[in-house]
Amino acid sequence: MSKRVAVLTGGGDCPGINPVIRAIVRKALKEKYEVVGIKNGWKGLIEKSTLALNLDSVSGILPKGGTILGTSRTNPYKNEGDVEKVKANFKSLKIDALIAIGGEDTLGVADKLYKEGLNIVGVPKTIDNDISATDRTFGFDTAVNIATEAIDRIHTTAESHHRVMVIEVMGRHSGWIGLEAGIAGGADAILIPEFPIDIKEVCALIKRRHNRGKTFSIIVVAEGAKFKKEGAEVLQEEKLDAFGHVRLGGIGQILGNEIEKRTGFETRVTVLGHIQRGGTPTAFDRVLGTRYGVKAMELVMEGEFGQMASLQGDKIVSVSLEKAVGTLKTVPGELYDIAKIFFG
Ligand code: F6P
Numbered sequence: 001m002s003k004r005v006a007v008l009t010g011g012g013d014c015p016g017i018n019p020v021i022r023a024i025v026r027k028a029l030k031e032k033y034e035v036v037g038i039k040n041g042w043k044g045l046i047e048k049s050t051l052a053l054n055l056d057s058v059s060g061i062l063p064k065g066g067t068i069l070g071t072s073r074t075n076p077y078k079n080e081g082d083v084e085k086v087k088a089n090f091k092s093l094k095i096d097a098l099i100a101i102g103g104e105d106t107l108g109v110a111d112k113l114y115k116e117g118l119n120i121v122g123v124p125k126t127i128d129n130d131i132s133a134t135d136r137t138f139g140f141d142t143a144v145n146i147a148t149e150a151i152d153r154i155h156t157t158a159e160s161h162h163r164v165m166v167i168e169v170m171g172r173h174s175g176w177i178g179l180e181a182g183i184a185g186g187a188d189a190i191l192i193p194e195f196p197i198d199i200k201e202v203c204a205l206i207k208r209r210h211n212r213g214k215t216f217s218i219i220v221v222a223e224g225a226k227f228k229k230e231g232a233e234v235l236q237e238e239k240l241d242a243f244g245h246v247r248l249g250g251i252g253q254i255l256g257n258e259i260e261k262r263t264g265f266e267t268r269v270t271v272l273g274h275i276q277r278g279g280t281p282t283a284f285d286r287v288l289g290t291r292y293g294v295k296a297m298e299l300v301m302e303g304e305f306g307q308m309a310s311l312q313g314d315k316i317v318s319v320s321l322e323k324a325v326g327t328l329k330t331v332p333g334e335l336y337d338i339a340k341i342f343f344g
Pocket of ligand 1: 171
């Protein structure tokens with residue numbers, strides 16, 4: 001009887017998930033494994049909601065954004081009895097191994113379940129690029145490219161109208177998208193969660209820039225950035241999700257109002273939001289996703305459970321899930337210092 005591998009995708013979707021699923025299915029079928037898709041992340045394993053995966057189901061999905069399996073932010077450790085349901089369904093679905101594609105929350109659950117005896121491996125997915133023990137998560141490259149294109153477009157209208165343009169990008173606890181899109185788009189200031197905003201400094205640099213003849217400025221701010229004095233994130237909603245996260249958003253508008261008030265320069269705000277997460281993955285993310293999918297299947301075949309596929313330099317290696325979810329990977333000071341050279 002052939003072995004059965006299951007796949008699930010949890011947390012926020014991101015471009016590149018479908019290439020991972022396709023690679024897992026293609027590699028698995030070659031190795032005579034049967035593949036079952038679990039719908040909507042951990043929710044599907046609690047509710048026993050599945051989808052058979054075969055050559056037909058993954059045909060044509062390589063360039064498609066989102067996830068054909070659906071996703072959710074369900075945490076089985078949140079409600080009593082759900083972990084037991086996950087374990088029971090793992091057994092009744094005759095799953096020999098599960099590949100969990102997710103960010104820190106999904107992989108955190110994967111690590112706990114592995115330690116409780118389930119055969120699980122992980123694939124690091126998030127546009128935020130904040131998972132430790134890997135150089136890159138897939139989806140990040142696409143998000144950076146989308147944000148960079150947006151900054152380029154905003155640049156021309158900023159210049160025509162002589163305005164300060166504030167662009168709010170995603171990034172809850174880490175500023176990777178803001179940092180890389182900001183550098184690539186030539187932003188005049190990049191404000192990210194790791195380095196609190198000094199509003200006086202930001203306004204001073206805009207004024208200095210305008211004094212040297214520039215009549216517009218581009219300010220990139222991550223949704224999780226905070227002001228130095230107040231020290232709190234700006235929330236859209238205080239309600240917590242199953243992993244204890246609040247919904248962020250709104251810092252761009254507050255910052256824009258403050259800049260206009262303090263400098264007198266006309267200011268506009270654009271929130272990029274979920275545009276950064278939608279649509280077709282870049283070639284880089286398609287290739288990275290494909291390599292991760294193949295590696296995850298190899299880990300399954302070798303019985304290397306509790307491990308995650310990881311990019312280190314040019315190589316795809318494996319690291320323990322525990323190491324990957326232990327601490328969030330944030331932007332280091334030396335990288336931010338490079339961005340700062342171009343401020344103002
Ligand atoms: O985790 C990825 C992410 O896109 C974060 O950057 C953002 O804070 C969050 O998801 C938004 O989540 P949702 O789509 O549930 O609003």
